[in-house]
Amino acid sequence: MFTLHWKPVRTSALPIYKQIADLIKGKIETGEWPVGSKLPTERALAQELGVNRSTVVAAYAELSAEGLIEGKSGRGTVITNNTWTLLAAAPPPDWNAYVHAGAHQPNLPAIREINQAEFIPGIIRLGTGELSPELFPKEKMQSVLRRLIAQIDALGYEEPKGLLRLREQVSRYLLGKGIEASPDSILIVSGSLQALQLISVGLLHRGSTILLEKPSYLYSIHVFQSAGMELYGLPIEQDYQDFLRRLTDVKKLKNAALLYTIPSFHNPTGRVMSEENRRKLLSVCERERLPVIEDDVYGDLWIDTSPPPPLKAYDKTGSVLYTGSLSKTVSAGLRIGWIVGPVPVIDRLADIKMQTDYGSSSLSQWVAAEWLESGVYEEHVQEVRKQLRKRRELALIVLHKYFNDIACWEKSGGGFYIWLKIKADISPEKLFAKALEEGILLNPGNIYDRNDRQHMRISYAYAKPAELEEGLYRLSKIIREIKS
Amino acid sequence: MFTLHWKPVRTSALPIYKQIADLIKGKIETGEWPVGSKLPTERALAQELGVNRSTVVAAYAELSAEGLIEGKSGRGTVITNNTWTLLAAAPPPDWNAYVHAGAHQPNLPAIREINQAEFIPGIIRLGTGELSPELFPKEKMQSVLRRLIAQIDALGYEEPKGLLRLREQVSRYLLGKGIEASPDSILIVSGSLQALQLISVGLLHRGSTILLEKPSYLYSIHVFQSAGMELYGLPIEQDYQDFLRRLTDVKKLKNAALLYTIPSFHNPTGRVMSEENRRKLLSVCERERLPVIEDDVYGDLWIDTSPPPPLKAYDKTGSVLYTGSLSKTVSAGLRIGWIVGPVPVIDRLADIKMQTDYGSSSLSQWVAAEWLESGVYEEHVQEVRKQLRKRRELALIVLHKYFNDIACWEKSGGGFYIWLKIKADISPEKLFAKALEEGILLNPGNIYDRNDRQHMRISYAYAKPAELEEGLYRLSKIIREIKS
Numbered sequence: 001m002f003t004l005h006w007k008p009v010r011t012s013a014l015p016i017y018k019q020i021a022d023l024i025k026g027k028i029e030t031g032e033w034p035v036g037s038k039l040p041t042e043r044a045l046a047q048e049l050g051v052n053r054s055t056v057v058a059a060y061a062e063l064s065a066e067g068l069i070e071g072k073s074g075r076g077t078v079i080t081n082n083t084w085t086l087l088a089a090a091p092p093p094d095w096n097a098y099v100h101a102g103a104h105q106p107n108l109p110a111i112r113e114i115n116q117a118e119f120i121p122g123i124i125r126l127g128t129g130e131l132s133p134e135l136f137p138k139e140k141m142q143s144v145l146r147r148l149i150a151q152i153d154a155l156g157y158e159e160p161k162g163l164l165r166l167r168e169q170v171s172r173y174l175l176g177k178g179i180e181a182s183p184d185s186i187l188i189v190s191g192s193l194q195a196l197q198l199i200s201v202g203l204l205h206r207g208s209t210i211l212l213e214k215p216s217y218l219y220s221i222h223v224f225q226s227a228g229m230e231l232y233g234l235p236i237e238q239d240y241q242d243f244l245r246r247l248t249d250v251k252k253l254k255n256a257a258l259l260y261t262i263p264s265f266h267n268p269t270g271r272v273m274s275e276e277n278r279r280k281l282l283s284v285c286e287r288e289r290l291p292v293i294e295d296d297v298y299g300d301l302w303i304d305t306s307p308p309p310p311l312k313a314y315d316k317t318g319s320v321l322y323t324g325s326l327s328k329t330v331s332a333g334l335r336i337g338w339i340v341g342p343v344p345v346i347d348r349l350a351d352i353k354m355q356t357d358y359g360s361s362s363l364s365q366w367v368a369a370e371w372l373e374s375g376v377y378e379e380h381v382q383e384v385r386k387q388l389r390k391r392r393e394l395a396l397i398v399l400h401k402y403f404n405d406i407a408c409w410e411k412s413g414g415g416f417y418i419w420l421k422i423k424a425d426i427s428p429e430k431l432f433a434k435a436l437e438e439g440i441l442l443n444p445g446n447i448y449d450r451n452d453r454q455h456m457r458i459s460y461a462y463a464k465p466a467e468l469e470e471g472l473y474r475l476s477k478i479i480r481e482i483k484s
Numbered sequence: 485m486f487t488l489h490w491k492p493v494r495t496s497a498l499p500i501y502k503q504i505a506d507l508i509k510g511k512i513e514t515g516e517w518p519v520g521s522k523l524p525t526e527r528a529l530a531q532e533l534g535v536n537r538s539t540v541v542a543a544y545a546e547l548s549a550e551g552l553i554e555g556k557s558g559r560g561t562v563i564t565n566n567t568w569t570l571l572a573a574a575p576p577p578d579w580n581a582y583v584h585a586g587a588h589q590p591n592l593p594a595i596r597e598i599n600q601a602e603f604i605p606g607i608i609r610l611g612t613g614e615l616s617p618e619l620f621p622k623e624k625m626q627s628v629l630r631r632l633i634a635q636i637d638a639l640g641y642e643e644p645k646g647l648l649r650l651r652e653q654v655s656r657y658l659l660g661k662g663i664e665a666s667p668d669s670i671l672i673v674s675g676s677l678q679a680l681q682l683i684s685v686g687l688l689h690r691g692s693t694i695l696l697e698k699p700s701y702l703y704s705i706h707v708f709q710s711a712g713m714e715l716y717g718l719p720i721e722q723d724y725q726d727f728l729r730r731l732t733d734v735k736k737l738k739n740a741a742l743l744y745t746i747p748s749f750h751n752p753t754g755r756v757m758s759e760e761n762r763r764k765l766l767s768v769c770e771r772e773r774l775p776v777i778e779d780d781v782y783g784d785l786w787i788d789t790s791p792p793p794p795l796k797a798y799d800k801t802g803s804v805l806y807t808g809s810l811s812k813t814v815s816a817g818l819r820i821g822w823i824v825g826p827v828p829v830i831d832r833l834a835d836i837k838m839q840t841d842y843g844s845s846s847l848s849q850w851v852a853a854e855w856l857e858s859g860v861y862e863e864h865v866q867e868v869r870k871q872l873r874k875r876r877e878l879a880l881i882v883l884h885k886y887f888n889d890i891a892c893w894e895k896s897g898g899g900f901y902i903w904l905k906i907k908a909d910i911s912p913e914k915l916f917a918k919a920l921e922e923g924i925l926l927n928p929g930n931i932y933d934r935n936d937r938q939h940m941r942i943s944y945a946y947a948k949p950a951e952l953e954e955g956l957y958r959l960s961k962i963i964r965e966i967k968s
Contacts, residue, residue: 002827005668031802032669034826115644115838133638142633149626154617155817160599184489185516190674190841197840221839318515333639333846342518343486354599355705356681357674361845362817 002033002040008049016051017058024059028068028079039069039077110432110447111220117441124471127443128462129267129416130332135387135461137330137380144370155362160350162188162338163365169372170324170338177299178313179322181340187350190335190360192297193221194353195323199258199293200227202352203345208257211250211290213243215419215448215455217267218260232256233449236269238410240277244284251288258291264307265298265415268448268457272413275308282314292320297328297337300381302414303389318342326368328416329381336360336368388414388461391468395460398469402476406483409458416461419445421454424483428453434478440471486517486524492533500535501542508543512552512563523553523561594916594931595704601925608955611927612946613751613900614816619871619945621814621864628854639846644834646672646822647849653856654808654822661783662797663806665824671834674819674844676781677705678837679807683742683777684711686836687829692741695734697727699903699932699939701751701779702744716740717933720753722894724761728768735772742775748791749782749899752932752941756897759792766798776804781812781821784865786898787873802826810852812900813865819844820852872898872945875952879944882953886960890967893942900945903929905938908967912937918962924955 006023008016027033039045042060046053060077063069070080117123161167167183174181189195196218204210206228212218214233224231232254236243250256261281263273273281285292294311312322318341325337339349353359371377395418399409407422428444435442445455463471490507492500511517523529526544530537544561547553554564601607645651651667658665673679680702688694690712696702698717708715716738720727734740745765747757757765769776778795796806802825809821823833837843855861879902883893891906912928919926929939947955 003668005666026664027666029800030664031799031826032664032666034802034828037826037828112835119643130640133640136638136640138637141636141639145629145633145636149629152625152629153622154620155625155815156614156617156620157816159603180510180514180516182489182511182516184487190845193839194841223839226839315515316513318518331639331846332641332842335841335843335845342515342521344518344521351596355677355707355710357678357819357841358816359819361674361819361848362815363851364845364847367847 002027002037003048004045006049008051017055017062020045020049020051020056020059021062024063025066025068028063033079035079035081037079038075039079041076110444114441114443117436120441123439123441124467124474125441125459125462126468126471126475127441127457127459129328129443129457129459130462131328131384131416132462132464134464135384137376137383140371140376140380141331141367144367144374144376147374148366148370152363152366155366158188158359158362158365160354160359161186161346162359163362163369166336166365166369166372167338169369170340173372173377174324174340178309179340181312181322185340185343185346187339187346187353188360188365189323189337189339189353190357191327191332192295192323192325192337193223195337195339196221196223196260196293198339198349198352198356199321200224200229202349204229204257209254210258210260211247211254211256212260213262213266215268215445215452216260217262217295217448219449220447229257230254236266236271238271240271240273240281244277244280247281247284248288251284251290256290258293259285260293260295261311262295262298263311264296265301265412265417267298267415268417268443268445268455269419270410270412270415270417272307278308278311279314282311282319285319286317290319294320294322296322297325298415299324300329301384301388301416303385303392304413307414312340321345326371329384330368330371330377334361334364334368336364385414388416391460391465392418394465395458395468395472398472399458402473406476406479416459418458418460420456420458422456422479424479425453426479426482430482431456431478434482435475438474438478440474440478442475486511486521487532488529490533492535501539501546504529504533504535504540504543505546508547509550509552512547517563519563519565521563522559523563525560594928598925598927601920604925607923607925608951608958609925609943609946610952610955610959611925611941611943613812613927613941613943614946615812615868615900616946616948618948619868621860621867624855624860624864625815625851628851628858628860631858632850632854636847636850639850642672642843642846642849644838644843645670645830646843647846647853650820650849650853650856651822653853654824657856657861658808658824662793663824665796665806669824669827669830671823671830671837672844672849673807673821673823673837674841675811675816676779676807676809676821677707679821679823680705680707680744680777682823682833682836682840683805684708684713686833688713688741693738694742694744695731695738695740695774696744697746697750699752699929699936700744701746701932703933704931713741714738720750720755722755724757724765728761728764731765731768732772735768735774740774742777743769744777744779745795746779746782747795748780749785749896749901751779751782751899752901752927752929752939753903754894754896754899754901756791762792762795763798766795766803769803770801774803778804778806780806781809782899783808784813785868785872785900787869787876788897791898796824805829810855813868814852814855814861818848818852820848869898872900875944875949876902878949879942879952879956882956883942886957890960890963900943902942902944904940904942906940906963908963909937910963910966914966915940915962918966919959922958922962924958924962926959 042053042056046056069077071077167186170186171183200223209230209232210224212233213236234243296310312320321341323339407420409418409420412418428446432442432444443457445452526537526540530540553561555561651670654670655667684707693714693716694708696717697720718727780794796804805825807823891904893902893904896902912930916926916928927941929936
């Protein structure tokens with residue numbers, strides 16, 4: 001947990017062990033490293049600083065002699081005191097107890113490990129659900145910013161639902177998908193994760209049940225679980241027939257409050273729900289009065305043919321809350337998305353957003369509006385589709401070459417993902433750990449379905465083509481090794 | 485709640501009442517205005533559209549004849565059906581029930597009213613806690629953006645704690661205030677409201693008690709109350725002596741989990757805690773193991789003399805979680821703030837932030853880093869201080885001229901506010917409503933202390949000087965009228 005971000009000064013008169021001890025003493029004295037916390041192991045710290053383990057041992061010995069730390073058997077080295085507490089003999093607040101309190105659960109350990117490993121230099125990220133930095137539209141973003149510079153008169157708080165100009169542009173953009181939504185029925189959010197967060201705290205009771213596809217992206221975040229809700233997953237196959245057949249019964253059985261679905265380029269399977277199935281789904285939901293959250297963040301990223309219109313385009317009863325975003329198409333760093341739905345629902349969610357963060361970055365909202373209004377968005381998305389096609393082709397060729405006998409997969413028609421099924425019983429934890437050792441970061445299937453032990457989400461969107469090829473090759477070797 | 489954002493087409497062959505009816509029919513058909521919602525009153529809609537009330541009556545009559553709406557006695561006109569439900573006889577999901585569910589409470593009605601009234605054209609905002617758009621550093625922001633354009637290579641997701649470059653700059657900036665905090669102990673957030681939000685869900689149990697100053701900004705938001713916590717306010721006077729004397733007992737009596745304080749240019753009173761009182765406060769908190777949230781968003785905005793160093797600068801036990809932001813000094817629209825504290829606490833809050841919105845806008849973070857790094861921030865803040873001084877002088881002169889016999893106040897040494905005390909028993913609701921009628925938006929004292937019926941928060945930061953003078957003059961007249 002603790003790192004020093006520091007290098008020993010080898011030219012100093014002060015011995016290195018003393019430098020280390022002083023540095024850590026500073027962290028302890030200011031309370032930045034609080035009493036009760038564990039220090040890094042001697043081995044880990046020696047590695048981080050590029051020194052011998054014996055140097056760290058000497059530093060810890062000095063801190064220990066001063067009564068600041070203590071080696072506890074089985075618990076590592078723990079901070080037991082700081083100079084202030086030594087002087088005053090009154091312990092500081094027990095932040096560790098606070099850290100374990102709170103209604104929110106910590107992120108899944110696997111997700112946290114992935115979040116951290118993403119920043120290891122040189123790692124090949126085979127599962128990352130983000131466009132490659134190579135595909136970042138640098139020139140287009142620069143031209144958008146250049147045009148904006150002259151226009152920005154003030155950057156204050158915006159209206160509760162977000163910058164009107166952006167909502168007007170989103171309204172116009174949605175019309176192109178067959179969705180009629182006035183700016184009043186649109187709320188600008190900081191990415192579609194925040195959309196789900198607002199829905200969970202603003203519209204649902206604790207203990208509600210959310211129906212969803214299994215596997216699903218929703219299992220990888222715990223926005224609903226943190227708010228005290230249950231997830232109930234209905235397996236999807238390519239044709240969605242069982243899913244649709246069982247939906248009514250499951251809704252009744254579980255008294256479900258909501259259905260969460262990703263009908264276009266589903267995350268993680270890449271599947272697309274057919275137009276017929278969309279109509280069927282909506283008619284079941286209307287009959288059962290089951291509101292729907294439609295997550296459409298991948299809809300624009302088709303490779304072969306455009307997917308059918310969103311559920312929201314057929315929705316004549318206001319049953320669907322629709323979410324979209326620029327994170328997958330233009331830039332995740334803008335943190336701009338939207339929710340579309342009946343006005344009273346949008347009003348309510350806007351009110352909660354105001355209580356949470358007083359609205360999304362105005363600067364990002366201006367930029368997003370200019371992207372949509374200028375037509376640059378449409379141009380860019382066409383280019384992204386071309387690039388995704390190339391990358392998907394490469395992924396399919398490489399998979400065919402190295403995985404034919406050990407895995408199977410469906411060809412994806414858009415979005416970022418191939419849902420790879422390994423034909424062998426391999427522990428996902430072991431595979432993840434082994435791959436990480438070899439410099440490859442995976443998104444194992446059990447992130448998207450707790451019981452899954454066979455799949456992996458392969459993203460062809462993030463890694464550079466050469467890395468994608470190299471990473472998949474190495475992965476196939478690792479799988480063969482573990483298998484044998 | 486519903487507005488049309490539309491003007492009748494007077495040149496059309498279609499009569500205006502028919503145009504209105506068709507427009508509303510569209511909203512009902514798509515479910516944007518759901519079944520069960522109330523339509524605007526005929527009077528309100530006629531006013532919005534600039535038509536006779538009889539035109540709206542005719543439009544509603546047509547919708548009523550088609551079975552879409554119904555006048556219900558005492559409840560106004562309600563949407564009872566839509567074409568889809570007429571066809572299918574199955575009601576859509578009852579969103580109204582959802583809107584009233586959810587763990588989060590809606591914002592205080594007064595706050596919501598203020599949020600909305602802020603966008604009434606021509607209104608004079610006498611209480612707004614934001615720098616005037618006139619003071620927006622347009623040229624500086626343009627030059628910062630121009631320098632950034634060339635640097636931005638990609639705008640993806642950032643590290644969980646935020647852009648490292650920004651955290652390094654915040655670390656350097658805090659050193660100038662006497663706070664030693666490494667980038668690891670800093671979390672970038674979307675404004676300091678989000679800081680409180682993350683603390684409330686990440687560190688505290690439901691049912692915890694938060695101690696705070698009375699009055700306090702914290703009463704005007706309900707980030708802690710929404711998470712099931714109690715607020716307990718201890719009155720502050722100018723010298724804080726009673727406050728400090730009672731703190732230990734109240735902490736014990738209430739078993740309080742946390743103290744929230746704004747030691748520099750307190751919101752809404754403008755007061756500054758002396759250095760001696762800061763040391764006393766911290767020593768009580770350390771002895772009682774009472775963690776502190778120090779809100780320092782106004783600290784840089786001193787007018788006469790710089791305030792004493794923040795509590796965090798004296799904190800040797802890691803007892804203080806410190807929050808700051810660029811919202812009050814540079815631009816609220818960037819939505820950039822920070823929390824500083826012990827590393828395990830910051831790790832925990834970063835984890836929750838990742839679950840909430842995957843981090844703040846990268847673009848805003850780049851901009852904030854460039855502001856701090858280039859020294860433009862310091863230049864700008866010096867200019868803001870000068871402008872605030874002029875505005876405060878003006879406010880004091882105008883108050884002296886018109887309020888001398890009807891109110892009293894303390895001279896503020898920085899920040900945005902004067903806490904005006906009216907020497908008469910006037911209902912705050914009545915005063916607020918009357919002022920709004922006269923085009924003046926107030927922040928009455930009961931927003932910051934439920935039982936307060938005497939104060940008003942006057943901000944000299946927002947309204948233009950001429951408006952400030954005019955607004956205060958009109959306000960004094962209104963008070964005199966109501967009084968008599």
